[in-house]
Amino acid sequence: DAGVTQSPTHLIKTRGQQVTLRCSPKSGHDTVSWYQQALGQGPQFIFQYYEEEERQRGNFPDRFSGHQFPNYSSELNVNALLLGDSALYLCASSLATGDGYTFGSGTRLTVV
Amino acid sequence: GNSVTQMEGPVTLSEEAFLTINCTYTATGYPSLFWYVQYPGEGLQLLLKATKADDKGSNKGFEATYRKETTSFHLEKGSVQVSDSAVYFCALRKSGGSYIPTFGRGTSLIVHP
Numbered sequence: 001d002a003g004v005t006q007s008p009t010h011l012i013k014t015r016g017q018q019v020t021l022r023c024s025p026k027s028g029h030d031t032v033s034w035y036q037q038a039l040g041q042g043p044q045f046i047f048q049y050y051e052e053e054e055r056q057r058g059n060f061p062d063r064f065s066g067h068q069f070p071n072y073s074s075e076l077n078v079n080a081l082l083l084g085d086s087a088l089y090l091c092a093s094s095l096a097t098g099d100g101y102t103f104g105s106g107t108r109l110t111v112v
Numbered sequence: 113g114n115s116v117t118q119m120e121g122p123v124t125l126s127e128e129a130f131l132t133i134n135c136t137y138t139a140t141g142y143p144s145l146f147w148y149v150q151y152p153g154e155g156l157q158l159l160l161k162a163t164k165a166d167d168k169g170s171n172k173g174f175e176a177t178y179r180k181e182t183t184s185f186h187l188e189k190g191s192v193q194v195s196d197s198a199v200y201f202c203a204l205r206k207s208g209g210s211y212i213p214t215f216g217r218g219t220s221l222i223v224h225p
Contacts, residue, residue, distance in 0.1 A: 040218075041218070042116075042216050043201075
C-alpha cells in the first residue's frame with residue numbers, strides 16, 4: 001500500500017519563476033494538506049483541500065495556490081518565487097476527520 | 113491561539129542514556145497531542161499520541177503523558193540508541209473544526225555510540 005507520494009524530490013528555481021509541486025495521497029484518503037518547513041523550523045500550514053476545494057488556509061500570500069483533482073491528488077503552485085520560499089514542502093493526506101494524518105517525504109525547493 | 117513550545121536543541125546523549133524532550137502547549141478546550149519524528153531527508157512520521165488528560169502514548173520505547181494541569185506532553189525514553197538520532201516535533205490538534213495540527217519548532221536529538 002503506497003503512502004503519500006510527492007514529486008519532484010528536489011528542484012532548483014530562479015527568483016521570479018513559478019513552480020508546481022505534486023502530491024498523491026495515501027490510498028483511501030480524501031484530504032490533502034500542504035506545509036512549508038524552513039530549515040530548522042517546524043512545518044507551517046499553507047492550506048488544505050477537500051472535495052476539490054480549499055477548505056482552510058494558513059497565513060501565506062496569494063502567490064501560493066493549489067488544486068485538488070477528482071482522484072484526490074493535489075498540486076501546490078508558487079508564483080513569483082522569492083529566495084525566502086526555499087524550504088522543504090510537505091504534503092499530508094488524511095480522512096476528512098483528520099484521522100490517519102500521513103506525511104510524504106517532501107519536495108526540497110531551492111530558489112537562487 | 114494554539115501554540116506548542118519545545119525545548120531548544122540539539123540534545124546530545126550517549127547511547128543508553130535517558131531522554132527527556134520537554135513540550136508545553138497553549139490551547140483552548142481539550143486538544144489531542146502528538147509526537148512526530150523526522151529522520152534526515154524524510155517527512156514526518158507519527159511516533160505517538162494521546163487524546164485526553166492523563167492518557168499515556170507509547171511506541172518503540174518512547175512515552176509521553178498528557179498532563180492537563182501543567183499543559184505538558186514531555187517525551188521520554190529510558191535508553192536511547194544511535195538510530196534514534198532525528199528531529200522530534202510536538203504537535204497539538206483541536207477537537208472538532210478543521211483538524212489542522214499545530215507543530216512546535218522541533219528538537220534535534222543526537223545520540224553518540
